[in-house]
Amino acid sequence: MTIALEVRNLRAGYADREILKGVSFAVAPDDFFAIIGPSGAGKSTLIRCVNRLVEPSSGEILLDGDDLVSISQRKLRAARRNIGMIFQEFNLIERLSVLDNVLTGRLGHTGTLRSLFRVFKRDDIARALSLLDRVGLSDHVHKRADRLSGGQRQRVGIARALMQNPRLLLVDEPTSSLDPKIAREVMALIREIARELRIPVLCNIHDVKLATDFCTHIIGLQDGVKKFEGKPADLDERAMHDIYALEVL
Amino acid sequence: MNAATMNARVDGIARDRSRTRNARTLTLLLGLAFVAATVYAIVIKDTDWTRLSIGGIATTLGRFAEFDVSMLPGLVDPTIDTALMATLATFLGLFLALPVAWLGARNITPLGRASYVFGRGLMTLSRSVHEIIWGLIFVSAVGLGVLAGVLAMAVRSIGFISKVIAEAIEDVQPGPLEAIRAVGGNKFQVLWYGIVPQVLPVVLGTVIFEWDINIRRSTIMGLVGAGGLGLVLFRQMARSNYGGVATVLLAVLALIILGEVISHYARKAII
Numbered sequence: 001m002t003i004a005l006e007v008r009n010l011r012a013g014y015a016d017r018e019i020l021k022g023v024s025f026a027v028a029p030d031d032f033f034a035i036i037g038p039s040g041a042g043k044s045t046l047i048r049c050v051n052r053l054v055e056p057s058s059g060e061i062l063l064d065g066d067d068l069v070s071i072s073q074r075k076l077r078a079a080r081r082n083i084g085m086i087f088q089e090f091n092l093i094e095r096l097s098v099l100d101n102v103l104t105g106r107l108g109h110t111g112t113l114r115s116l117f118r119v120f121k122r123d124d125i126a127r128a129l130s131l132l133d134r135v136g137l138s139d140h141v142h143k144r145a146d147r148l149s150g151g152q153r154q155r156v157g158i159a160r161a162l163m164q165n166p167r168l169l170l171v172d173e174p175t176s177s178l179d180p181k182i183a184r185e186v187m188a189l190i191r192e193i194a195r196e197l198r199i200p201v202l203c204n205i206h207d208v209k210l211a212t213d214f215c216t217h218i219i220g221l222q223d224g225v226k227k228f229e230g231k232p233a234d235l236d237e238r239a240m241h242d243i244y245a246l247e248v249l
Numbered sequence: 250m251n252a253a254t255m256n257a258r259v260d261g262i263a264r265d266r267s268r269t270r271n272a273r274t275l276t277l278l279l280g281l282a283f284v285a286a287t288v289y290a291i292v293i294k295d296t297d298w299t300r301l302s303i304g305g306i307a308t309t310l311g312r313f314a315e316f317d318v319s320m321l322p323g324l325v326d327p328t329i330d331t332a333l334m335a336t337l338a339t340f341l342g343l344f345l346a347l348p349v350a351w352l353g354a355r356n357i358t359p360l361g362r363a364s365y366v367f368g369r370g371l372m373t374l375s376r377s378v379h380e381i382i383w384g385l386i387f388v389s390a391v392g393l394g395v396l397a398g399v400l401a402m403a404v405r406s407i408g409f410i411s412k413v414i415a416e417a418i419e420d421v422q423p424g425p426l427e428a429i430r431a432v433g434g435n436k437f438q439v440l441w442y443g444i445v446p447q448v449l450p451v452v453l454g455t456v457i458f459e460w461d462i463n464i465r466r467s468t469i470m471g472l473v474g475a476g477g478l479g480l481v482l483f484r485q486m487a488r489s490n491y492g493g494v495a496t497v498l499l500a501v502l503a504l505i506i507l508g509e510v511i512s513h514y515a516r517k518a519i520i
Contacts, residue, residue: 051431053427053430053431077433077434077435078433079433080430080431080432080433081432081433083431084432085428085431085432087424087427087428089424090424091424091425091427091428092425092428093425093428093442093443093446093447094425094446094447095446095447095449095450096442096446104428104429104432104434104442105432106432107429107432107433107434107438107442108432108433108434109433110438112435112437112438115434115437115438115441115442116437116441160428160432164432164433170431
């Protein structure tokens with residue numbers, strides 16, 4: 001099996017509290033890989049370690065064989081260009097247009113002077129427009145981001161991540177700010193596009209039903225330790241008990 | 250609970266309340282005594298009562314009502330000067346305030362505590378010196394005229410503008426910044442795409458507000474020889490030409506009302 005992303009014995013936390021206590025797993029190129037677990041288990045920290053928005057304290061993170069933990073700040077910026085990220089709160093720039101928000105996905109490839117005057121390349125603009133078509137927002141290109149609904153904003157977030165032409169998609173609780181119907185639409189869209197473009201997805205999600213319905217592989221975290229790994233079909237009651245520690249109910 | 254303990258509790262509450270009431274009355278009396286003593290010491294003893302008569306006051310005030318209409322054409326230029334002084338000073342103040350805000354915003358200050366304290370210090374310095382004092386300083390530095398007034402108001406504007414901007418920067422939503430970092434953006438791109446759009450409405454609102462204030466300030470900058478309507482006002486005052494003073498004040502009022510109107514619409518346009 002070829003491996004797109006491998007995480008080995010990852011630890012992270014603060015001086016007084018360790019959040020990830022040695023987590024290891026491997027993501028295949030065609031995986032929609034879910035991380036589930038209770039609040040505070042370290043799901044979000046784990047995702048953020050991969051692009052080092054949170055600094056790991058030890059361990060290895062190999063993207064297509066290159067270690068991301070040991071590289072310099074300069075190389076880290078180059079590595080981040082290849083890793084798209086979709087956020088729970090969308091993290092759009094509210095006062096910019098939908099198109100400009102999608103174009104910010106190219107900032108890693110855009111020089112400082114060009115970004116100062118918001119002069120993006122013609123190719124980038126064409127690509128942004130076709131991605132907005134793909135996520136179903138072709139009628140909203142010039143609207144300000146804060147005029148959109150939650151589902152539409154998350155679609156902008158998806159287009160922004162794809163704008164990077166990423167080799168890996170990190171998805172942090174993509175549906176927590178959405179209603180259940182829109183949540184399923186967004187998950188379906190991410191799955192479809194990831195398949196089309198052959199991008200592996202690492203997704204942390206607290207909704208177990210969504211994880212089993214949409215993902216190909218699941219790990220369960222509890223208190224910074226991996227308690228489960230397997231296919232959605234393997235996630236039985238016993239496994240759920242291990243992850244969520246439902247001792248007193 | 251029996252009746253005895255209930256009585257005891259009610260007595261306790263009643264006692265507390267009457268104590269509070271007495272304390273309040275005492276505070277009020279002390280306050281009144283302080284006001285009376287102050288009025289006696291600094292107003293009653295200090296005033297030249299022999300000069301004051303009802304008729305005298307009325308006559309003097311009446312002289313202010315004799316507007317000197319012939320002055321009006323001569324007031325056009327100083328009024329424009331005053332408005333331009335205020336505008337220029339506000340732009341210059343904003344320009345100078347941006348780096349100060351950068352230093353004084355805890356989350357982006359470049360050299361940690363040292364630059365933060367320095368930035369905050371500049372803000373306090375700018376605001377704690379009155380514009381007239383800044384005017385005197387700049388008149389002695391660059392000589393009489395409009396330039397001194399502009400510099401004085403610009404320096405006086407730094408404090409407020411930079412303080413408000415710095416606080417807006419400290420309050421930005423971290424999410425968009427994280428998103429720009431995640432796509433591989435550099436520090437400048439995080440600032441330009443993450444922070445600037447979030448603080449822009451605050452910056453513009455503050456600048457309009459400061460412009461409004463600078464219009465007022467510029468009408469008195471002439472008192473220290475820094476040009477504009479204030480200078481004309483001061484000359485009329487020195488000549489005891491009360492009608493002229495009133496006419497100049499009329500021009501000041503017109504300018505301030507115009508400023509209010511413009512800033513009202515400008516604020517609407519940016520939000």
